[in-house]
Amino acid sequence: MNYSWRAEILAxxxxxxxxxxxxxxxxxxxxxxxxxxxxxxxxxxLNSKLPKTVIAGMLWVALLFSAASSLPRTFxxxxxxxTADLLRLVARAHAVFWGKALFNIFQCVATSVMxxxxxxxxxxxxxxxxWLFAVSLVAGCLSLAGAVTLCGAIASQAxxxxxxxxxxxVPLLLPLVALGVSGMRVSLGDGTMASGGTASAIGxxxxxxxxxxxxxxxxxxxxxx
Amino acid sequence: xxxxxxxxxxxxxxxxxxxxxxxxxVAEFQAxxxxxxxxxxxxxxxxxxxxxxxxxxFSIRGFQRIELKPWRFEPETDAMAKAMWDVRSxxxxxxxxxxAALTMATGILFSEIxxxxxxxxxxxxxxxxxxxxxxxxxxxxxxxxxxxxxRAAHSSAYALTALLPTLFLVFVFPRLPQILQMSLHPSDxxxxxxxxxxxxxxxxxxLILFFIMTAYLYNLRVRAGLAEIELDNKNERLDNGGxxxxxxxxxxxxxxx
Numbered sequence: 237m238n239y240s241w242r243a244e245i246l247a248x249x250x251x252x253x254x255x256x257x258x259x260x261x262x263x264x265x266x267x268x269x270x271x272x273x274x275x276x277x278x279x280x281x282l283n284s285k286l287p288k289t290v291i292a293g294m295l296w297v298a299l300l301f302s303a304a305s306s307l308p309r310t311f312x313x314x315x316x317x318x319t320a321d322l323l324r325l326v327a328r329a330h331a332v333f334w335g336k337a338l339f340n341i342f343q344c345v346a347t348s349v350m351x352x353x354x355x356x357x358x359x360x361x362x363x364x365x366x367w368l369f370a371v372s373l374v375a376g377c378l379s380l381a382g383a384v385t386l387c388g389a390i391a392s393q394a395x396x397x398x399x400x401x402x403x404x405x406v407p408l409l410l411p412l413v414a415l416g417v418s419g420m421r422v423s424l425g426d427g428t429m430a431s432g433g434t435a436s437a438i439g440x441x442x443x444x445x446x447x448x449x450x451x452x453x454x455x456x457x458x459x460x461x
Numbered sequence: 462x463x464x465x466x467x468x469x470x471x472x473x474x475x476x477x478x479x480x481x482x483x484x485x486x487v488a489e490f491q492a493x494x495x496x497x498x499x500x501x502x503x504x505x506x507x508x509x510x511x512x513x514x515x516x517x518x519f520s521i522r523g524f525q526r527i528e529l530k531p532w533r534f535e536p537e538t539d540a541m542a543k544a545m546w547d548v549r550s551x552x553x554x555x556x557x558x559x560x561a562a563l564t565m566a567t568g569i570l571f572s573e574i575x576x577x578x579x580x581x582x583x584x585x586x587x588x589x590x591x592x593x594x595x596x597x598x599x600x601x602x603x604x605x606x607x608x609x610x611x612r613a614a615h616s617s618a619y620a621l622t623a624l625l626p627t628l629f630l631v632f633v634f635p636r637l638p639q640i641l642q643m644s645l646h647p648s649d650x651x652x653x654x655x656x657x658x659x660x661x662x663x664x665x666x667x668l669i670l671f672f673i674m675t676a677y678l679y680n681l682r683v684r685a686g687l688a689e690i691e692l693d694n695k696n697e698r699l700d701n702g703g704x705x706x707x708x709x710x711x712x713x714x715x716x717x718x
Contacts (some may be wrong), residue, residue: 335530379692386542386622390615396607404602411626412632412654414588420645446625454618461614 242417244327248335252310262343266306270351272376273298276324278358282298286359288418288426295355296376296409300328303380304350308401315392329456333385337451340381348377364425368433372419379412382447389455409424478665481656484659495574500660502567504668508675509560510631513596516553517624520617524548530662541690545611548686550620551603552679555574558596560675565589576645588630595623609693613692 239247256262275295286294323332334437345364352373363369387405391397419436432445481500486493523546523604568586573579602619634640656664663715 383622386618390618390622392603393611393615395607396603396605400602400605404598407591407598408623408626410591410594411508411588411629414634432637435637435639443625443629450621450625454621458618459615461611 241328241331243278244331245334245338248323248327248332249338252336253340255313256339256343261307261308263346263368264457266302266343266347267350269302269305270298270347270354273302274351274354277307277355288361291359291361292417292424292426292441295420296350296413298351298355299348299416300374300406301382302375303348303384304405304409306347307340307344307381307384307433308391308398308405310340310385311392312359312389312397314357314383314398320392324459329459330452331366333389333452333455335383336384337382337448339376340385344377344381345374347372360387361424365433368419368429368437369423371437372416372440374413375437375444376394376416378444378445379440380409382451383408383443384418384459386447386455391437393461410411412443413442415443470670473668474639477663479664481677482668484663486661497569498571500664500667502514502564502571503664504617505564505567505672505691506631507668508671509557509564512553512557512560513551513620513624513627516550516557517620519528519546519550519553520620523550523613523617544609544690545687547609547617548690550617552682552686554599554620556675556678558593560590560598560642561593565593570657580646583646584644585635585642588634591628592627595627599623609690674701 275437277298311320314323327335356359384401384405387408388401391401391404394400415436418432419440422429422431422433422436427433481497484500487496521541538665565586569579572581572583572586574605576583599616599619603612603616606615635644635646
């Protein structure tokens with residue numbers, strides 16, 4: 237049975253999609269997390285006008301914890317259900333990584349869009365530079381999904397895997413949050429493109445490329461042990 | 462011979478300590494006397510960077526022993542070689558964490574004297590704290606795995622994954638134009654040629670001594686790690702009955718009439 241790379245990656249993606257559609261636990265959890273986070277932040281602000289930097293920072297913190305809590309599940313559930321060994325037999329390591337990373341990217345983008353709309357609506361914040369906001373969000377999601385997928389795989393065989401996956405993913409993503417906040421702050425109208433907007437957008441795209449390019453190789457070495 | 466070398470090293474360390482207290486004051490600092498802590502602060506991040514890069518290199522070598530091309534299924538080639546690379550890698554990581562902690566401690570002390578606060582949310586301080594958190598997670602990961610081969614592979618993977626954010630936080634982030642404007646921490650002391658004369662000679666001397674000490678500590682840690690592996694292997698052989706007497710050997714028993 238010699239399947240092409242594309243067929244293998246799509247098969248893994250379809251498997252993740254069907255598993256998710258069967259239980260809907262990941263999307264429902266992410267949706268609930270988004271609504272509760274937005275409500276909690278709005279409630280804490282008590283109608284006061286927050287500075288743009290604080291709004292950007294809180295949105296990124298919400299995105300970070302939403303990703304760190306929901307995305308590693310793709311690997312953790314394989315180990316919990318005992319299906320990881322079967323997957324090792326039927327698919328190549330790179331295909332497993334890309335299939336799961338693609339699904340996580342889809343889930344992360346869906347959650348982020350929903351979270352952003354709710355958040356900006358609740359805080360009545362206009363977006364001054366929409367394309368920069370979109371670049372920050374999409375490049376951020378690519379990096380988040382790539383790094384958290386890898387961290388999920390790294391932590392998946394440990395005893396306290398659920399907590400460990402989040403604990404090792406969050407410090408790795410802090411530089412990404414710094415770049416994301418800087419870019420989103422400018423996109424909301426605090427600062428100019430020259431004062432960090434361009435540098436942040438390039439940094440976020442570079443981070444995403446580097447994470448997704450090196451991820452499969454590191455993952456392949458871990459997946460076999 | 463070893464005792465003589467250790468004595469010479471101790472003597473040189475004493476000379477470095479006395480020298481660091483007698484170098485002329487630098488007028489740029491608010492408290493020039495306390496600014497001498499720079500002589501001990503500067504070698505720490507240098508060695509930290511060197512050690513994390515070396516540790517990451519050892520992690521790559523460990524992976525190459527597992528399997529070079531990820532799309533081929535091959536059995537493990539040499540478990541002992543993998544374990545040796547892991548010991549080298551973890552020795553580097555442990556020492557790098559020690560130097561990272563020393564960097565932070567000396568930085569905080571100097572921050573209080575120079576900037577008037579133990580912690581002033583300076584971007585350089587904050588980014589280095591992120592680095593400390595990243596490597597704290599490395600050790601948390603190691604503690605979570607009890608199986609040595611899994612521990613080696615998973616922690617090596619994390620060490621490589623952590624390299625990109627760490628290099629970004631150490632080299633790129635503090636030098637971004639908007640961060641440079643906010644930061645109180647100087648970024649051109651060495652490259653800008655601000656450290657010169659006796660100050661420069663003293664800091665280079667301390668850096669060399671730190672490097673020798675690091676090499677010695679690294680050697681000790683690797684030897685201890687290899688001894689642990691050897692002990693584990695011997696215990697495993699004993700458990701499996703590998704070193705016990707072959708079956709079928711009958712001990713002579715004297716029988717009374």
